[in-house]
Amino acid sequence: MVDFTERDEGTLPLWPELAEPDLVRFENVGLRYGIGPEILRDIDFTIPPQSFQFLTGPSGAGKTTLLKLVMQTLKPTRGRVTLFGENVSQHSQAELARLRRRIGIVFQDFRLLDHLTTYENVALPLLVQGREEASYRGEVIELLRWVGLGDRMHVPPVILSGGEKQRAAIARALIGQPALLLADEPTGNVDPGLARRLLRLFIELNKSGTAVVIATHDLALMDMIDARRLVLAEGQLHVYE
Amino acid sequence: MSMSEPPASGLRARLMTGLGGVLLKPLLVPRDRVLAPVLPAKSRSGAALMLVIAIMTFLASLTAGAVHLVADASRDWSRTIAREMTIQIRPAPGRNLDADVAAAADLARRQRVIEEVRVMDRREGEKLLEPWLGTGLDLGDLPVPRLVVLRLAAGLAPDLSGLRAALAERVPNALLDDHKLWLSRLKAMADTLVGIGLMILTLVLVATALAVAFATRGAMAGTAQIIDVLHLVGAEDSYIARQFQGHFLRLGLRGGAAGALAASGFFIVAGLVFGRGAQGSALEQVEALFGRFSLPLWGYLSVLVIGVLVAVVTGVVSRVTVYRTLRGMEQAQ
Numbered sequence A: 001m002v003d004f005t006e007r008d009e010g011t012l013p014l015w016p017e018l019a020e021p022d023l024v025r026f027e028n029v030g031l032r033y034g035i036g037p038e039i040l041r042d043i044d045f046t047i048p049p050q051s052f053q054f055l056t057g058p059s060g061a062g063k064t065t066l067l068k069l070v071m072q073t074l075k076p077t078r079g080r081v082t083l084f085g086e087n088v089s090q091h092s093q094a095e096l097a098r099l100r101r102r103i104g105i106v107f108q109d110f111r112l113l114d115h116l117t118t119y120e121n122v123a124l125p126l127l128v129q130g131r132e133e134a135s136y137r138g139e140v141i142e143l144l145r146w147v148g149l150g151d152r153m154h155v156p157p158v159i160l161s162g163g164e165k166q167r168a169a170i171a172r173a174l175i176g177q178p179a180l181l182l183a184d185e186p187t188g189n190v191d192p193g194l195a196r197r198l199l200r201l202f203i204e205l206n207k208s209g210t211a212v213v214i215a216t217h218d219l220a221l222m223d224m225i226d227a228r229r230l231v232l233a234e235g236q237l238h239v240y241e
Numbered sequence B: 001m002s003m004s005e006p007p008a009s010g011l012r013a014r015l016m017t018g019l020g021g022v023l024l025k026p027l028l029v030p031r032d033r034v035l036a037p038v039l040p041a042k043s044r045s046g047a048a049l050m051l052v053i054a055i056m057t058f059l060a061s062l063t064a065g066a067v068h069l070v071a072d073a074s075r076d077w078s079r080t081i082a083r084e085m086t087i088q089i090r091p092a093p094g095r096n097l098d099a100d101v102a103a104a105a106d107l108a109r110r111q112r113v114i115e116e117v118r119v120m121d122r123r124e125g126e127k128l129l130e131p132w133l134g135t136g137l138d139l140g141d142l143p144v145p146r147l148v149v150l151r152l153a154a155g156l157a158p159d160l161s162g163l164r165a166a167l168a169e170r171v172p173n174a175l176l177d178d179h180k181l182w183l184s185r186l187k188a189m190a191d192t193l194v195g196i197g198l199m200i201l202t203l204v205l206v207a208t209a210l211a212v213a214f215a216t217r218g219a220m221a222g223t224a225q226i227i228d229v230l231h232l233v234g235a236e237d238s239y240i241a242r243q244f245q246g247h248f249l250r251l252g253l254r255g256g257a258a259g260a261l262a263a264s265g266f267f268i269v270a271g272l273v274f275g276r277g278a279q280g281s282a283l284e285q286v287e288a289l290f291g292r293f294s295l296p297l298w299g300y301l302s303v304l305v306i307g308v309l310v311a312v313v314t315g316v317v318s319r320v321t322v323y324r325t326l327r328g329m330e331q332a333q
């Protein structure tokens, strides 16, 4: 599953058993919106396979922006972004789509499509790959049951509660069995009890092998477990292992 | 956590495998509803665009039909006129008009390329003037020229310099008119009409393309958020373009078919009405211009081609527009 094409010579590891490349590597990345000031400066970090980390910093620090850079819906104004060992600066839209299929993302505002049912929303990543519905129907139904939406499959997202929407959004991020899960402020709109359960879900997911990045400014959440922290402040990123 | 094994009941699972599965699958997979299209319904409405496409196809088909009719008619006229010539003998003082007419006809009959010589008598000549001078006028005293109509044998390139020379010598007041001037004017007019027709066709296609481009952009305008989500879950631009293109191609095919059918219907009805033989002067005018108004088979074929062409233009333009808009969206982020 690891793709070694276009691999950067400099990152070749010494030992073959360590050959799995970092899922994400940022080198000297800078970003400005239009002609505005640089929101992010000299960002350097990696996300190793199967790692678990918080991406934190005050509101407006650039957490969402950084996640967009990982998803490549935003191009850095300078520096280099490497995904799954591939330098993506010259990637075509189709090549980026192929890499995005290995990343699941949960947005703060969920971004479910209102004209589709919950089932169709969760199946969307597989649908856009052009797969036959019969080939994934069982998988989608099982995942919906797993997140507790088994009896809400055929309703549109507008009539789901906030917590249900979030679980649908998480299910959509997971259906493609991604190597990396990004969650933007997942506890932003939920009560502390649910926040705790969500965190447990992410930890469980991480134990099954998925790398997890949780962007949050919720200190109480981060205090619940001891995990790696990527801290954004004044446009720069500091990593606390 | 495991999400690999689909929960399938034993019997169903067994039935679904093997040859039986191939046959039974459509019945066993619960298809309580067809998967909703990825794009919302409001981006897929297109009744107005379909009407525009139908009207454009209809107009383009009428134009193409008219071009066919004019081209055919002008070919017919040219063929007839090219085989006809006239000798005009003007009355001249001191000459016997009847003797001159007989002499000219006699000279003409001696030409091998001339198949038929017909002398128009005085009354026939006067009748030709009626449209200009009105009826009931006594032309007896007026010096009306006389005409000898010559019909050339088919297929021969006529060399009439001999006849011209003989006429100049023996009947100096005769004038041989080979209709070349008429013919060239007629051809020029027909060519102009065909040119105008082709220009209209081009304009109609361009207008259709513009309408489709605007409609595609309109359909995409409300879907920026959705397209963003599609990109993030790994959709390729080609997948998104296919969703729009498929929809617009269907609109184009339906609109094109409707327009082409309406135009064919028009020509069939028109052929029945005018084809029965023109009655009344207005119809005679139409017939003079368009011949019998019966579209040849390949006229209908070109109507069909226009319908298909419009549908293809619709599909291609919407695809190009989607790609351009997607690229614009990417850069705007």
Ligand SMILES: Nc1ncnc2c1ncn2[C@@H]1O[C@H](COP(=O)(O)OP(=O)(O)O)[C@@H](O)[C@H]1O
Pocket: A033, A039, A057, A058, A059, A060, A061, A062, A063, A064, A065, A066
């Ligand atoms: N599309 C945009 N255009 C211009 N500025 C933006 C845009 N998105 C975010 N910003 C600015 O970038 C900064 C970082 O925003 P964001 O990444 O959303 O921060 P966070 O997610 O940490 O709250 C903010 O100052 C915000 O105003």
Ligand SMILES: [Mg+2]
Pocket: A063, A064, A065, A184, A185
């Ligand atoms: Mg944010």
